[in-house]
Amino acid sequence: xxxxxxxxxxxxxxxxxxxxxxxxxxxxxxxxxxxxxxxxxxxxxxxxxxxxxxxxxxxxxxxxxxxxxxxxxxxxxxxxxxxxxxxxxxxxxxxxxxxxxxxxxxxxxxxxxxxxxxxxxxxxxxxxxxxxxxxxxxxxxxxxxxxxxxxxxxxxxxxxxxxxxxxxxxxxxxxxxxxxxxxxxxxxxxxxxxxxxxxxxxxxxxxxxxxxxxxxxxxxxxxxxxxxxxxxxxxxxxxxxxxxxxxxxxxxxxxxxxxxxxxxxxxxxxxxxxxxxxxxxxxxxxxxxxxxxxxxxxx
Amino acid sequence: xxxxxxxxxxxxxxxxxxxxxxxxxxxxxxxxxxxxxxxxxxxxxxxxxxxxxxxxxxxxxxxxxxxxxxxxxxxxxxxxxxxxxxxxxxxxxxxxxxxxxxxxxxxxxxxxxxxxxxxxxxxxxxxxxxxxxxxxxxxxxxxxxxxxxxxxxxxxxxxxxxxxxxxxxxxxxxxxxxxxxxxxxxxxxxxxxxxxxxxxxxxxxxxxxxxxxxxxxxxxxxxxxxxxxxxxxxxxxxxx
Numbered sequence: 001x002x003x004x005x006x007x008x009x010x011x012x013x014x015x016x017x018x019x020x021x022x023x024x025x026x027x028x029x030x031x032x033x034x035x036x037x038x039x040x041x042x043x044x045x046x047x048x049x050x051x052x053x054x055x056x057x058x059x060x061x062x063x064x065x066x067x068x069x070x071x072x073x074x075x076x077x078x079x080x081x082x083x084x085x086x087x088x089x090x091x092x093x094x095x096x097x098x099x100x101x102x103x104x105x106x107x108x109x110x111x112x113x114x115x116x117x118x119x120x121x122x123x124x125x126x127x128x129x130x131x132x133x134x135x136x137x138x139x140x141x142x143x144x145x146x147x148x149x150x151x152x153x154x155x156x157x158x159x160x161x162x163x164x165x166x167x168x169x170x171x172x173x174x175x176x177x178x179x180x181x182x183x184x185x186x187x188x189x190x191x192x193x194x195x196x197x198x199x200x201x202x203x204x205x206x207x208x209x210x211x212x213x214x215x216x217x218x219x220x221x222x223x224x225x226x227x228x229x230x231x232x233x234x235x236x237x238x239x240x241x242x243x244x245x246x247x248x249x250x251x252x253x254x255x256x257x258x259x260x261x262x263x264x265x266x267x268x269x270x271x272x273x274x275x276x277x278x279x280x281x282x283x284x285x286x287x288x289x290x291x292x293x294x295x296x297x298x299x
Numbered sequence: 300x301x302x303x304x305x306x307x308x309x310x311x312x313x314x315x316x317x318x319x320x321x322x323x324x325x326x327x328x329x330x331x332x333x334x335x336x337x338x339x340x341x342x343x344x345x346x347x348x349x350x351x352x353x354x355x356x357x358x359x360x361x362x363x364x365x366x367x368x369x370x371x372x373x374x375x376x377x378x379x380x381x382x383x384x385x386x387x388x389x390x391x392x393x394x395x396x397x398x399x400x401x402x403x404x405x406x407x408x409x410x411x412x413x414x415x416x417x418x419x420x421x422x423x424x425x426x427x428x429x430x431x432x433x434x435x436x437x438x439x440x441x442x443x444x445x446x447x448x449x450x451x452x453x454x455x456x457x458x459x460x461x462x463x464x465x466x467x468x469x470x471x472x473x474x475x476x477x478x479x480x481x482x483x484x485x486x487x488x489x490x491x492x493x494x495x496x497x498x499x500x501x502x503x504x505x506x507x508x509x510x511x512x513x514x515x516x517x518x519x520x521x522x523x524x525x526x527x528x529x530x531x532x533x534x535x536x537x538x539x
Binding site: 178180182186187 | 347348349368369370373374378379381385386387388390394397398399401402404405407408450451454
């Protein structure tokens with residue numbers, strides 16, 4: 001029983017990371033029907049920039065926890081910038097020329113370039129990210145969880161809720177939703193929809209960079225850390241639906257938990273199978289995702 | 300206020316407008332009528348920047364606006380209630396209206412009193428007040444039409460373009476829409492109204508243009524067009 005609970009808790013932590021990255025896919029898909037296949041690399045760059053920043057701050061005799069907090073705005077700003085660059089170099093032309101596949105190739109290519117860049121700057125070895133919190137696991141009724149893992153869950157939820165509140169409350173957030181609803185009509189409101197798309201890319205990469213510094217302290221940090229996460233989050237976005245905020249959280253949890261359960265009860269070799277089977281089932285029976293809805297449209 | 304000269308526009312290689320010239324003077328209601336496919340909607344789309352004109356000039360308040368993107372033209376005071384309503388279906392009625400005032404909230408146009416204007420819209424369209432928290436996608440066709448008009452008015456526009464506000468509505472609602480247009484006219488709103496209900500449009504407008512195959516065939520004071528035998532036979536027949 002305890003083992004089951006333990007597996008579920010660990011699954012939730014991994015699942016929330018998948019959820020945040022998938023949330024990033026949603027942000028750009030909503031406004032532009034395109035997404036950044038280099039999302040995993042955005043996460044990796046965020047983690048590595050975070051690593052350099054936090055090591056610098058710790059070198060200035062700042063405590064690990066304070067250094068971590070000070071590092072966050074730097075990483076978030078970097079993520080925003082990196083996402084804007086991806087949109088500008090990889091996506092804008094494709095959207096303008098209404099190219100169906102141009103953005104796919106371009107964002108994959110940019111992802112590879114970012115990975116090579118990271119290997120040259122930070123090396124090929126996995127690096128250790130200083131933990132801002134004690135690494136000793138806490139124990140609740142026999143279920144062990146690291147303080148940083150609790151932060152992952154809370155941080156992921158906080159980010160998604162913050163974006164949701166922005167979208168609902170501020171006029172700029174409403175402009176983003178309007179662009180997602182109907183780009184031409186949003187233009188008639190005086191909204192520069194091209195800028196909104198750039199912004200959604202910036203926000204998407206920011207979410208990934210944030211996920212990067214959330215997982216970094218509990219995993220290894222390095223140029224290859226993003227690829228698998230990015231791919232799994234893509235599966236989550238398909239399972240949950242590219243249009244549903246709840247969907248990515250639930251989809252992330254489903255994938256995270258099934259992976260853990262399969263890894264323990266069957267074999268770690270089959271860890272990825274149930275998630276992929278689920279992906280295939282969803283694509284066959286409900287292509288808009290478990291929580292995706294067909295757009296409401298009245299003409 | 301709004302002056303168009305030799306406007307040529309279309310979609311891709313298909314040219315729809317073959318040189319349109321028309322004028323909408325300050326505070327006047329001008330109507331553009333004609334049969335389906337004559338190019339009325341295309342004219343409005345070219346005016347508001349939804350499509351880029353191939354040639355010709357568009358002056359709004361003395362400044363050239365042709366070739367500008369839609370959002371720039373909106374920022375200069377052109378509001379467009381487009382064909383098919385195009386409300387934002389996943390947003391509540393109130394948010395749709397606030398987005399109409401996006402440029403005012405973001406300092407691109409004078410802010411004025413946005414909450415008073417919101418109230419004014421609810422007075423003009425009481426149905427919208429009842430439905431204000433409902434998602435726009437769940438409104439009836441008539442309510443969506445009112446929302447599209449109200450959203451355009453929230454710009455506090457210099458010129459209002461209305462594309463077939465009566466489309467798909469019940470006769471009673473059509474009457475209501477025309478009553479609203481008449482009220483806006485009394486308030487000296489500068490308007491260009493595109494309509495298939497030619498008789499009703501000429502009944503409320505100051506001036507009319509008749510479009511045929513992408514060209515203006517006849518134009519003149521609305522009164523005079525109503526009594527023009529050719530216009531009557533073609534557009535004001537029993538079919539309407």
